[in-house]
Amino acid sequence: xxxxxxxxxxxxxxxxxxxxxxxxxxxxxxxxxxxxxxxxxxxxxxxxxxxxxxxxxxxxxxxxxxxxxxxxxxxxxxxxxxxxxxxxxxxxxxxxxxxxxxxxxxxxxxxxxxxxxxxxxxxxxxxxxxxxxxxxxxxxx
Amino acid sequence: xxxxxxxxxxxxxxxxxxxxxxxxxxxxxxxxxxxxxxxxxxxxxxxxxxxxxxxxxxxxxxxxxxxxxxxxxxxxxxxxxxxxxxxxxxxxxxxxxxxxxxxxxxxxxxxxxxxxxxxxxxxxxxxxxxxxxxxxxxxxxxxxxxxxxxxxxxxxxxxxxxx
Numbered sequence: 643x644x645x646x647x648x649x650x651x652x653x654x655x656x657x658x659x660x661x662x663x664x665x666x667x668x669x670x671x672x673x674x675x676x677x678x679x680x681x682x683x684x685x686x687x688x689x690x691x692x693x694x695x696x697x698x699x700x701x702x703x704x705x706x707x708x709x710x711x712x713x714x715x716x717x718x719x720x721x722x723x724x725x726x727x728x729x730x731x732x733x734x735x736x737x738x739x740x741x742x743x744x745x746x747x748x749x750x751x752x753x754x755x756x757x758x759x760x761x762x763x764x765x766x767x768x769x770x771x772x773x774x775x776x777x778x779x780x781x782x783x
Numbered sequence: 784x785x786x787x788x789x790x791x792x793x794x795x796x797x798x799x800x801x802x803x804x805x806x807x808x809x810x811x812x813x814x815x816x817x818x819x820x821x822x823x824x825x826x827x828x829x830x831x832x833x834x835x836x837x838x839x840x841x842x843x844x845x846x847x848x849x850x851x852x853x854x855x856x857x858x859x860x861x862x863x864x865x866x867x868x869x870x871x872x873x874x875x876x877x878x879x880x881x882x883x884x885x886x887x888x889x890x891x892x893x894x895x896x897x898x899x900x901x902x903x904x905x906x907x908x909x910x911x912x913x914x915x916x917x918x919x920x921x922x923x924x925x926x927x928x929x930x931x932x933x934x935x936x937x938x939x940x941x942x943x944x945x946x
Contacts, residue, residue, distance in 0.1 A: 645870025646879065652863035653883025657891060659856045665897045666853060670844035673833025677826055678846065682854030684822035690815045690858070701811040702820070712804025713824030715797045717832050720825070722794035729787030731902040733888040737915050738788055740881055742795025744922060747803075756803045766925025770918045777914030780907060782784075 657732060663720060664727035676720040709756075737778045744771055818861050822854070878923035882916040 659679075667675035691699075702710060726735040748767065754760030801821075808817045833841040867876040889912050895901030902908075 645867050645876065648863045649867035649871060649876045649879035650883040652860060652867055652876075652880045653885075654887050655856055655859040655863060656880070656884045657887040659860060660888075661891055661897050661899055662853050662856055665899065666846075666850050668898070670846055670850070671833075671837070671841075673829055673836060673841060674844050674846075675850075676829035677833060677841075678850060679853040679857065680822045680826035680829060682851055683857035684819055684826055684854070686854050686858045687815055687819035687822055687861075691813075691819055694815065696813050696816055698811070698813040699816045699820075702808075702816075704811050705808050709804040709807040710820065711824060712801045712808070713821035714828035715801040715804075716821065716825030717828035719794050719797045719801065720829065721832075722790040722797075726787045726791040726794065727899075729790075730784055731892045732899065733885065733892045733902070733908065733912065735787070735791050736885050736888045737911075738791035739795035739798065740885070740915070740919070742792045743799045744919075746796045746799035750799065750803055756800075757807055758803060764925050764929050766929055767922050770920075770922030770925060773918030773921060774915045775918075777911045777916075777918060779911075780914060781911030783907065 657736065660723055660727055660732055660735065664724050664732075667724040668728065672721055672724050675724065676717060679720075680716065734778070734781055737774070737781060741771065741774050741778065744774070814861065814865055818858070822857065874923045878919050881919045885912050885915055885919075888912075 663675055663679055666679065670678070690696075723735065723739070726738070748763050748771070750756060750758055751761045752763050805817055805821060808820065812820075830841075864876070864880055867880065870876070871879070889904075889908060891897075891899060892902035892908075893904040
């Protein structure tokens with residue numbers, strides 16, 4: 643039960659994040675908004691790391707530099723998210739984001755790219771993605 | 784509209800790549816340290832891109848006080864999703880997160896809170912959102928139904944920077 647509440651709140655925060663970013667960007671500009679929300683988030687996250695005395699950063703040297711620099715991709719993610727929300731609203735933006743995300747995750751898993759364990763794709767999963775695309779078409783009509 | 788869809792496809796694809804990279808970082812480093820690293824690099828990249836595009840103009844803006852607390856939301860995402868996954872397991876938790884995300888999106892468009900342009904509610908858009916949610920659940924729980932260890936989404940699909 644508690645887990646369900648956490649998961650629902652997680653979804654709420656993700657949507658709230660898109661809306662807040664779009665609102666902030668329309669007032670101060672996209673790059674300013676992206677830089678500001680991530681800088682303030684970083685300050686908070688580092689405060690948590692210090693408070694819980696988390697020393698796992700020492701293992702960062704064992705992580706491939708390519709994977710460790712993944713955070714930089716967020717600049718593109720946030721910019722496209724904010725612009726898309728301005729153009730077509732949150733619902734449609736989230737829907738297309740989820741579909742693109744799921745399809746690429748399927749490709750990554752089925753090919754075993756980026757050191758991910760190789761997994762097969764099921765028919766129900768293709769059906770799931772098709773159902774989502776149908777949903778987007780209905781949303782857009 | 785076409786530009787919006789294209790940007791959302793591009794953004795979603797990058798979320799997937801980023802989350803896969805983050806998953807590799809989390810094999811060695813804790814969730815919070817990973818989050819701090821990801822947000823710092825995201826800040827650095829956005830700052831650099833802003834400087835390249837706008838030059839000194841990047842610094843001339845008037846922020847409302849609450850803008851400076853916007854980062855709390857991203858930390859809320861990580862805290863809630865991580866706890867949800869611990870309690871429910873990745874596949875159930877993440878499908879619930881995604882379904883919740885899309886329904887809150889519909890609510891937000893309808894209410895137009897936070898200066899967002901109102902998108903009037905229609906039964907058609909509710910039907911669209913229900914279909915999308917059904918698709919997410921089918922995608923996630925399908926492997927169980929087919930009794931095969933097919934690909935499934937895990938924690939890497941929800942992070943602080945996601946759409």
